[in-house]
Structures are given as structure tokens and as C-alpha cells.
Amino acid sequence: MRTIALVKRICIQMIRDKRTLALMMIAPLVILTLLHYLLSDETTSPRLGVSGVEEGLIEQLKEKEIVVIQYEQLKNTNQIIMDDSLDGMLQMEGEKVALTLTNDQPSSSKVLQTKIMQAISIESAKEQANNVSKFVQDIQYKLPNVPVNLNKAKTPEINTSYIYGSNDTTFFDQLSPILVGFFVFFFVFLISGIGLLRERTTGTLDRLMATPIQRRDIVFGYLVGYGLFAIIQTLFVVFYAVKVLDIMLVGSLWNVILINFSLALVALLLGILLSAFANSEFQMMQFIPIAIVPQVFFAGILPIEGMPEWMQIIAKFMPMYYGGNALVDVMYKGLGIDSIKYDLLVLVGFAFVFIVLNIFALKKYRKI
Amino acid sequence: MTSTIVLDQISKSFGKKTVLNNISITVNSGQIFGLIGPSGSGKTTLVKIIVGMDQPSNGQVQVLNTKVPNLNLLQEIGYMAQADALYNDLTGQENLAFFAKLYKLNKHVQNERIAYAADLVNLTPHLTKKVQNYSGGMKRRLSLAVALIHDPQILILDEPTVGIDPELRKSIWAEITRLKNDGKTILITTHVMDEAEKCDQLAMVRDGEIISSGSPLDLKNHYEINSLEEVFLKAGGEKDENNRIS
Numbered sequence: 001m002r003t004i005a006l007v008k009r010i011c012i013q014m015i016r017d018k019r020t021l022a023l024m025m026i027a028p029l030v031i032l033t034l035l036h037y038l039l040s041d042e043t044t045s046p047r048l049g050v051s052g053v054e055e056g057l058i059e060q061l062k063e064k065e066i067v068v069i070q071y072e073q074l075k076n077t078n079q080i081i082m083d084d085s086l087d088g089m090l091q092m093e094g095e096k097v098a099l100t101l102t103n104d105q106p107s108s109s110k111v112l113q114t115k116i117m118q119a120i121s122i123e124s125a126k127e128q129a130n131n132v133s134k135f136v137q138d139i140q141y142k143l144p145n146v147p148v149n150l151n152k153a154k155t156p157e158i159n160t161s162y163i164y165g166s167n168d169t170t171f172f173d174q175l176s177p178i179l180v181g182f183f184v185f186f187f188v189f190l191i192s193g194i195g196l197l198r199e200r201t202t203g204t205l206d207r208l209m210a211t212p213i214q215r216r217d218i219v220f221g222y223l224v225g226y227g228l229f230a231i232i233q234t235l236f237v238v239f240y241a242v243k244v245l246d247i248m249l250v251g252s253l254w255n256v257i258l259i260n261f262s263l264a265l266v267a268l269l270l271g272i273l274l275s276a277f278a279n280s281e282f283q284m285m286q287f288i289p290i291a292i293v294p295q296v297f298f299a300g301i302l303p304i305e306g307m308p309e310w311m312q313i314i315a316k317f318m319p320m321y322y323g324g325n326a327l328v329d330v331m332y333k334g335l336g337i338d339s340i341k342y343d344l345l346v347l348v349g350f351a352f353v354f355i356v357l358n359i360f361a362l363k364k365y366r367k368i
Numbered sequence: 369m370t371s372t373i374v375l376d377q378i379s380k381s382f383g384k385k386t387v388l389n390n391i392s393i394t395v396n397s398g399q400i401f402g403l404i405g406p407s408g409s410g411k412t413t414l415v416k417i418i419v420g421m422d423q424p425s426n427g428q429v430q431v432l433n434t435k436v437p438n439l440n441l442l443q444e445i446g447y448m449a450q451a452d453a454l455y456n457d458l459t460g461q462e463n464l465a466f467f468a469k470l471y472k473l474n475k476h477v478q479n480e481r482i483a484y485a486a487d488l489v490n491l492t493p494h495l496t497k498k499v500q501n502y503s504g505g506m507k508r509r510l511s512l513a514v515a516l517i518h519d520p521q522i523l524i525l526d527e528p529t530v531g532i533d534p535e536l537r538k539s540i541w542a543e544i545t546r547l548k549n550d551g552k553t554i555l556i557t558t559h560v561m562d563e564a565e566k567c568d569q570l571a572m573v574r575d576g577e578i579i580s581s582g583s584p585l586d587l588k589n590h591y592e593i594n595s596l597e598e599v600f601l602k603a604g605g606e607k608d609e610n611n612r613i614s
């Protein structure tokens with residue numbers, strides 16, 4: 001009953017605090033929308049200057065969505081690249097090939113370079129094939145009685161198929177499950193943490209300790225009170241991401257919600273736990289770079305397998321590691337509950353440990 | 369009359385700093401007991417130890433024959449903190465109802481007690497206002513109402529009348545006296561001498577030690593002075609002299 005009183009009070013306070021409510025419910029949607037358009041936007045076609053390049057290769061390049069601009073004679077390559085705002089310049093003289101790249105954005109330069117390599121190799125394969133068939137004709141002409149059967153060599157063609165996603169998959173598709181989970185985590189952490197912190201700094205927590213309320217009543221009151229809002233927020237974020245932004249969701253929506261609830265629960269408990277070590281809202285903010293931002297690194301955006309051993313061990317202590325993993329499994333890979341149950345179990349484990357630590361941390365205010 | 373609050377050689381240090389030194393006090397039911405002393409003398413620390421919100425470094429506290437801290441005991445203690453600890457975004461009514469629920473009052477009793485406590489501190493017309501719109505004195509009064517909400521046997525009031533105008537102060541003292549006559553135990557801290565006159569028993573605190581105690585009349589007779597203020601100064605002076613000698 002005391003827990004219910006606390007839950008009711010937290011609800012009234014939250015509903016009256018329109019700003020915090022908006023931060024919790026709307027801010028994640030705004031950030032997700034921004035990222036959605038930033039990351040899934042088709043990059044504009046690169047502009048490539050060419051000189052001394054054969055017609056066939058130019059065709060190949062154009063096929064690869066490269067804007068090709070031809071130059072007759074080049075004096076100062078760099079100057080032309082700058083003046084005509086090109087992404088690169090390809091020069092050929094017989095066997096000699098020279099490629100100059102602007103490289104102001106290394107990642108898109110790499111893409112351009114790869115495309116050019118592919119075009120050149122396709123073109124040279126074609127040439128080779130032509131040479132071979134010419135050679136065969138030659139032989140036939142010289143040895144008219146010997147039938148030479150040779151299938152005309154074809155240019156190699158690669159058929160790509162994908163286990164996860166498709167060739168339309170953007171970076172955002174793979175990233176978005178993690179982002180959805182992270183924003184739920186971040187905002188629940190912040191708001192529940194500051195909620196209990198305010199109770200500490202205004203002295204009301206101290207005052208509560210002069211009533212017969214038990215320490216665990218307080219922890220559960222906060223858990224349920226802020227938990228209700230965390231649930232609403234999770235539903236908001238997940239439905240918005242899936243239904244409005246149309247983020248790729250291969251697996252079950254309910255599993256996604258389940259994972260995010262678990263993440264929210266852990267974030268809530270971590271928030272109120274860390275608030276015990278802060279004396280002001282500003283000090284609470286100081287936990288963000290220490291306790292929250294590193295979570296992103298281990299959530300699966302960067303491949304964990306490639307990390308040094310000791311960092312892989314750290315990753316195992318990050319709730320987002322399990323949350324991110326489970327979300328990518330469900331949303332991107334379309335796997336079922338079987339493949340995420342271990343992750344969920346660990347998250348519930350985190351929550352349980354944090355509950356115990358929270359009850360313990362309140363001993364600072366009253367020994368019993 | 370029974371002893372309801374018994375402090376046995378309480379000492380308290382924060383780190384190296386000794387804030388309370390060997391304090392023993394006995395308070396009886398049906399008594400207003402005043403802790404009087406300048407700010408920083410350790411009154412609040414002592415009061416928090418009695419409630420069980422803080423632990424003494426040494427010594428024992430018994431309230432209603434129960435060793436502090438004890439959760440059930442808190443049901444019988446009404447505590448008014450020196451700093452108002454209220455929920456500013458809630459109304460006066462909501463604050464009172466919240467605390468009433470923490471004491472597990474049923475709905476009927478709850479409404480009765482809210483009406484009584486609010487009336488006592490003249491806040492009835494302001495109950496629907498949010499506390500953030502209250503004046504300092506109104507917040508003080510609401511804190512007092514919260515302390516009274518569950519009709520406790522023991523009232524511990526830390527500087528209850530700071531910032532309250534003389535007229536209301538008078539009516540609050542009248543009510544405190546009435547509660548005393550009901551057999552409740554009232555422990556009050558103050559640094560205002562004229563309030564000390566209204567207490568049945570006094571303990572003068574300075575630098576964490578009791579420099580003198582007894583009824584206001586006893587104290588005045590002992591030091592052959594008419595005003596408690598002078599008693600305080602004289603007792604404090606004697607203590608200083610003793611310190612110098614020893």
C-alpha cells in the first residue's frame with residue numbers, strides 16, 4: 001500500500017511536469033527521425049574526371065552510377081579536381097593508369113575506388129574475351145579442317161545474395177534496432193535518476209525515512225512509478241520506429257517490445273542507483289559519458305569480435321551489449337525468442353542485482 | 369507519567385568532529401521538553417538520532433521502551449524537520465494525503481485527520497494550491513500538519529515556529545499544550561527564549577553538550593536571574609570557565 005502511494009505520487013508529478021514528459025516521449029522520436037534521414041539517405045553520385053579512357057570503360061563507369069566528365073589534356077590535375085569539384089580523376093596512357101582521389105571523405109572515396117577497380121577489371125576481362133575469340137577465329141582460318149568449338153567467353157558476373165537484409169539495406173537498417181534500444185535506455189535512465197535525485201536534494205527522501213516506509217517499498221515504488229512511463233515510452237518509440245519510420249523489422253514486434261521493456265527496467269534501476277552518488281542534476285549528467293555513452297560502443301554498432309580480449313570482457317558487463325544483440329537478432333535477422341532468451345535472462349539478472357544494490361544504497365539514509 | 373524518550377550517553381562525531389558529547393536526557397509523557405541552543409549546537413543532529421534517521425557513534429536511544437531505530441516505532445512518532453521537506457509540485461492536500469497513506473490511515477480517518485491538521489495550521493483555504501506557491505510560513509505550517517497527520521504519541525518538532533507570525537504561533541502553542549494534556553510527549557527545539565518559557569522541561573545545549581537542564585523556573589532560581597536568556601549566557605559562561613580551569 002505504501003508502494004502504491006508512492007507510485008500514485010510519482011504519476012501525478014510526472015503528468016504535471018510537461019517538459020520532462022515531452023523529453024521522455026517526444027525527444028527519442030525526433031532524434032530517431034533525424035538519424036533515419038541522415039543515415040538512409042542515398043549518397044549523391046560521385047563525380048569522376050577521366051582522360052585517355054576508352055569508351056567501353058566509360059560505359060562501365062556510368063553503369064556504376066558515377067558521373068563521368070571527360071577531359072582532353074590535363075596540365076594540373078589537382079587544380080582541375082578542385083575547380084570542377086570532382087571526387088577523383090582517372091588518367092590512362094596505354095598500360096599506365098593513374099587515379100587521383102580527393103579523399104575529403106575517406107569512406108566515400110573507398111567506395112569510388114572500389115567501383116573504378118571493378119569497372120576496369122570487367123573491361124579488361126571483356127577485352128581478354130575478345131582477344132581469345134579473335135585468336136580462335138585466327139586459328140580456324142589457318143586450320144580450316146579442324147573444328148574448334150569454343151564457347152564464347154563471357155564477362156564474369158557475380159550473383160550476390162544476402163542472408164540478412166538485401167541490397168537495399170542501408171546502414172540505418174542495421175543500426176536502428178540498436179538506436180531504438182539505446183534511446184529507450186538513455187531517457188529512462190536520465191528521468192528516473194533525476195526523479196530520485198530531486199527527492200534526495202529537496203530532503204523529502206530524508207523525510208520519508210522518518211515514516212515507517214521500508215527501503216524496498218521506496219525502490220519498488222520508483223520501479224513501478226517510473227516503470228509505467230518507461231512502458232509507455234517504449235511503446236511510443238517502437239511503434240514510431242516500425243510503423244512511421246518503417247524501420248526494418250523482420251522478426252516479431254512483441255519480442256522487440258519485450259527486449260525494450262527489459263532494457264528500460266535496467267536503465268531505470270541503474271538511474272536511481274547512480275543518483276545515490278550524485279549531489280545535483282549536473283553531477284547526474286556527469287554519469288552520462290561514464291556510464292551511458294560507452295554502452296553504445298558495446299551494443300553491436302562496432303563488431304565486438306574485432307575488439308581486444310579485455311574489451312570483450314568489459315562488453316559482457318554492459319546491459320546494452322545484450323539488448324543490442326537481441327534487438328539486431330529480432331529486427332534485422334528475424335530470429336525468434338529462442339535466440340534472444342539468453343540475452344533477456346541476463347537483462348533480468350542485471351535488474352535483479354540493481355534492485356538489491358538500490359535497497360542497500362538507501363541504507364545511507366536509514367540503517368533499517 | 370512514564371518516560372517515553374530516554375537518551376543514554378549519546379555521542380556523535382562526523383569524521384573527527386564531535387557534534388554531540390555524552391548526552392543523557394529523559395522525557396516523560398504529558399510533557400513539553402525544550403532543547404534550546406544556538407544554531408550549530410547539535411540540536412538537529414540529536415533529534416535525528418532520536419527518530420532513527422541517524423545513528424549515534426556511542427550510546428543508546430529508547431523511545432516507548434523500544435530501542436531506536438525501529439520501523440514500527442516510526443508509526444508513533446510525528447517528525448517535523450527543520451528544513452521543509454515537501455513536494456512542491458503537489459498541492460497541500462496531496463502532500464498530506466501522501467503522508468497519511470504512508471502511515472496506512474484508512475480513507476475515512478485520512479480525510480478526518482487532513483481536515484483537522486489543515487485547520488490547526490490555518491491552511492484549509494490553501495489546500496488546493498500547489499506548495500510551490502506557498503510562502504515560507506505556509507510551508508512551515510504544512511510541515512507541522514504533516515507531522516500531526518497520524519495522531520502520533522510522540523511529537524518531535526525541529527524549530528517549528530520559525531517564520532510563523534506571532535498570532536499563529538500562539539495558536540500553535542495552544543494546540544501543542546492541548547496535545548500535551550492528552551498525554552502526548554513533545555520534544556521541541558528552538559533558539560527563541562520566549563518559547564522556552566512555555567516548556568515544562570528544558571535542556572540548554574551548547575557545542576554538543578548540555579550545559580544546564582531543569583524546568584524554566586528551576587533554572588532561573590538556580591542562577592538567580594529572571595530571564596532564561598541570561599541563564600543561557602551565564603550557564604555558557606560557567607562552562608567556558610570550567611573549560612579554562614580544566
Ligand SMILES: Nc1ncnc2c1ncn2[C@@H]1O[C@H](COP(=O)(O)OP(=O)(O)O)[C@@H](O)[C@H]1O
Binds near residue numbers: 382387405408410
Ligand atoms: N552530516 C553532517 N556532516 C558533517 N557535519 C555535520 C553534519 N550534520 C551536522 N553537522 C555539524 O554538526 C553541528 C551541529 O549541527 P546541527 O545539529 O544542525 O545544529 P543545530 O540544529 O543546533 O543548529 C554543526 O557544526 C554542523 O556543521
Ligand SMILES: [Mg+2]
Binds near residue numbers: 408411412413450
Ligand atoms: Mg537545527
